[in-house]
Amino acid sequence: MGRYQPGRHDSFIKCEAPRCGASNAPEGSPEYDAECWRCGEPLGGKPETGDEVTVDIVDEKADGTLVCKTESGFVLFLEADVAAIEATVRVTAVDETYGEAELVEANP
Numbered sequence: 084m085g086r087y088q089p090g091r092h093d094s095f096i097k098c099e100a101p102r103c104g105a106s107n108a109p110e111g112s113p114e115y116d117a118e119c120w121r122c123g124e125p126l127g128g129k130p131e132t133g134d135e136v137t138v139d140i141v142d143e144k145a146d147g148t149l150v151c152k153t154e155s156g157f158v159l160f161l162e163a164d165v166a167a168i169e170a171t172v173r174v175t176a177v178d179e180t181y182g183e184a185e186l187v188e189a190n191p
Contacts, residue, residue, distance in 0.1 A: 084108075085116035100124040112177075127155020130174045135187055137171050151184065159184045167191060 087095035087106035108114035136149035172184035
């Protein structure tokens with residue numbers, strides 16, 4: 084059904100739709116659904132390899148790799164020399180908790 088079950092799930096995905104805020108089953112569980120069980124809006128989650136997404140550049144690691152976050156909060160690492168705070172990237176690899184991307188366009 085997609086509904087968060089406290090006894091069964093360790094975490095949940097909160098719907099970001101205005102006036103909803105429902106707790107949904109986490110990604111990777113059999114009950115996971117890409118849409119909210121209450122309002123039907125799409126839930127954030129991991130992007131797929133090859134997806135182009137807009138990210139906020141939030142930090143820079145010591146080796147110069149940029150730390151970026153998607154709208155849903157998924158972390159992507161980007162190896163590029165960019166002075167912008169937002170960029171469009173293409174996802175090149177996805178792991179359980181983070182991914183890697185290449186720069187498509189820096190957004191001013």
